[in-house]
Amino acid sequence: MNSDDLAKKLAILADAAKYDASCSSGGAGKRSAGKGEGKGLGSLTGGTGICHSFTPDGRCVSLLKILMTNYCIYDCHYCINRASSNVARARFSEQEIIDLTMNFYRRNYIEGLFLSSGIIQTPDYTMEAIVRIAKSLRQDHHFKGYIHLKTIPNASPALQEEAGWYADRLSINVELPTSQSLALYAPQKNLNVITGTMTRLDDRISEARAAKKPARYIRGGQSTQMIIGADATSDKGILSASVDLYSRFKLRRVYYSAFSPIPGGGSALPAKPAPLLREHRLYQADWLLRFYEFQLDDILMGADGDMLDLNLDPKLAWALRNRQMFPVDLNRADKSLLLRVPGLGARSVQKILSIRRYHALRWTDLIKLRLPTQKIRPFVSVLDYSPPVRLLEKDALETIIQPARQLNLFENAS
Amino acid sequence: MQTLSIREKPGFTEWRDLARDLLQREIPPEQTLWECGAQGALALGSTPCAETREKAISSFRVSRTFLELCELASRHQDDQRYALLYRLLWRLHHEDRRLLARATDDDVMTLARLVKAVRRDAYKIKAFVRFREVKNPHGEPCYVCWYQPEHYTLELALPFFTTRFRNMRWSLMTPYRAAHWDGEALTLEDNPDPSRYPAFDEVERYWLQYYASIFNPARLKVKAMSGQMPQKYWKNLPEAALIPELIRRANPTQSSVNPLRPARNTAPQRESETPPERADPQSIRPSGLRAAKSDAP
């Protein structure tokens, strides 16, 4: 590993991978090289994995996230690597990827590898190469770090299933929320084929877990990514698709990626990027669905044209539409109601529950817990405080949430 | 007034022995003065004989959790930590055995703050250590790092390294202590010499290239980055030298975005020593800055 060539390839193929939203190295349990095995390298620490660095876009760097190649025979309209695009192309050799992974890992730069690729020759040809790389890392190098592979669309089921033996996580991108949009923008892909793969892999995962001697098969589960704002699907449509994916295929994560126009993209695509704020709101809603006991209807009930309010985070928006539920008495309310208070995170809720077993909460306790008192002021009551009625009126609330709005607008501009 | 001196770093065992003795002799926290790092001065009555120690243990038991929290908090660089711990011990004994459950008590909150800072610092070691490869006299590769934690947290991170890099030879040096792993056993060394940190690693340039390329300039969020990777840690990170340039290129108009005061050196000791050789940001160009979307399958 010492040529400028390699640095150039790395520049192109990391750059091409950076729009992939997933950077997590978690969810695959713990693992380490067995004792007495003289050659293994690596471990999984459990939990959410380790972020080894952060780039100025605020994202965690935990995996070597690269494409094997950005050449592609497909022509998905929204993709910079589509066959008809004229970007600079490059292709790593299998050995180069293995060496980079091992060398980076030994220096503690990364938790592992996230490998994806454009399609060269045929989907199977490409998928075979990806499987070979993962297999070699596991079997020749006894690599026990994290491996996340992206399956190649339309590759044969046998290859996709084999990848599961080496990968801690597999992602199968649905790309777009509806089959119509997919037909329009990614004509070579097919939603039924994609969900068929998810079903098969989910079956294999269940089998491996249920086996008498449970096998380690894609312990980190499956994830997927959807592009937001390339087609006309509403937020409700997108979130319904997510709910469906979470429940039918037990996906671990659905990632949302705001569309941005690419040079020479298809004319069917919008000319303007989707607001990053929309992507952010979708993640917030997704979070409420998974961890805050919200239902899709709660989140979108009364929403404008089935879209989330860009100006308000979905939890606050829900609270404003359900003013009659407030103020919530922090000393009495049950957990699910506490989770609905804007400004109270799951951890704060846990703390409140444990403190109030010993004594009733007062306002000073909230300050000491470092809760965002300005934000929760209209929504909560404690032993020595309840909000003046006028605070829950619309105008008063508007002034309280105003600072939050400005902040969001600023974020959007960046 | 009793003056107690803790000589070790971080010094938990010393504190525990002294505290047991003080508690045994019913000396209230107001009458104690705790000093850290004083060389040589033996604390008054600091060597309780085995007998009294045993008595102290049996007359008062504290929960394992409390001791674990004390162990963590004792790693904080705050000079007041031992006084705080003894006060807590005293109050547990004389005031309320369930004191720790009172999450809004001032002492309990301070303890929680120290513990949290220490845990975070230990996590950051695991995240931010950057080994450089050298060959030892036998021509075998060794991986060496000079790392400056904010607190005395090296030992907390060691199980992670001995597990993950069990089959490598490595040395992890911090200003107060180094750990050397030869593939089988760990050796500790106090006050190691940072000049043993190699100035160069041939793979590091690829890491810098990767860091610059994986950054998405269309989504500049400097605050989010510095929240997770505060500047006090940048001195440990070769890639941090690229940050100002990456920000400037991503946002040439907004020169006021400047989180980039020179990093403050907050390591407990040997503050002047920083790792030699930093990357030249000019040599690493983030490529393909188009606001384009690539979405491989």
Ligand code: SF4
């Ligand atoms: S198959 Fe993947 S890499 Fe190829 S054009 Fe479609 S999205 Fe891009």
